Amino acid sequence: MKKEFDLKMMENKKSTVQIENLESFNLKQILECGQCFRWNKQEDCGSYGGVVTFFVDGKFISTFVQAKQEGEKLSLLSSKEIIKSKWENYFDLKTDYKTIKKNLGKNDLKIKEAIKAGEGIRILNQDKWETLVSFIISQNNNIPRIKGCIEALCQKFGEPLGHFAGTNRYGFPSPQILANLNVEDLGICKLGYRAPYIIEASKQILDMGLEEYYRIDELPEEEAFQKLTSLKGVGPKVAHCLLLFAFQKRKSFPIDVWIKKVMKDVYGLEEKKEIETFAKEKFGENGGIAQQYLFYYIRELERKGE
DNA sequence: TTCCAGGTGGCAT
C-alpha cells in the first residue's frame, strides 16, 4: 500500500547511532541544565527529542533527533544522516570530565557539593549561529519563555523538516532570512524589545561574513570577546555564553542572576568583579564547566526548596 | 499589583 511505502521511505531516511561506554554522562542533566533550548522530554518518557543544527562546508544542516540513554549507552535516531563523530563532538565526548571534576574539587569542598548535584553534565558544542540568536533572546528572560520564543521563530521562519514524534519540526532560520525581516514580521514570536537586536545582529553577521564569524574561536580570547560584544544585543554575559557553549572556550564564566545568587550564597561574593577574579583563580581553565555545575546546583536547590 | 527571568543599549556623569 501507498501508506506503508511512505513509511518505509521515512524509515530509510533515518539514521541511528549508538554510543557506548559513556562516562560522566547524564542526558537529562545535559539537556535540562539551561545550555540548550530546543530539546524536550518525549511523551514516552525517558527519551528526548530535539532539533540540532550543524554548520558543514558553509551550509546549515538541521536534523530532528531522538535521544535515549540507557546506563552507559546512548541511542540517537535522527531524520538526517549524521555521522557518529559529529554526535561525539556535539556531546563533548572527547573531554575527560572525570579528571576535570576531580581537579575542580581538589581544594574546594563547596564546588564538590555542586558537582555532586550535576555530576553527569557536559557542555554541548552547539552551533554558533543558533546559539547567538538564542542567547540574545535569553536576556532578562526565563528559560520556558526563551524556548517558546525560539520555537516560534523556527516554526515561522525555519525550514520544515517533516513530522516526527507527533509534531512538525523546523530548522533554525538562517541569517539571510532573519536579516531581511522587520520588527512586525517577528511580532508573532513575542521577542519583545529583543526583536530589533536580532535583525541588526543578523545583518552584522552577514556583513562580517558567516565564515569569519565561525572562525572567531581561532582568535585570542580577549579579541573573540570584543568581536562578539560588538554585535547588537550581545553584552558580556551573552558573549561569555557564546564562548562557552558554541566557541569551546571552557574558561569562560558567564555571570547571570543565578550565578550571582549562588556565588553569594556559597562563597559570600556579591560584586561581579570579585566573582570574575575568584572564578579565574579558583576554577582556571575549566571555569565554564564549574559555572554549569553551580548553575544547575542552585536551580535544583531552589526547585526542591519551594 | 508587583516581582522576576541565563542583560543590554543609551544616556548622563
Added chain:
DNA sequence: ATGCCACATGGA
C-alpha cells in the same frame, strides 16, 4: 570608565 534605567512578555 561607571551608574542608572527603560526595555516586552508572561508566569508566580
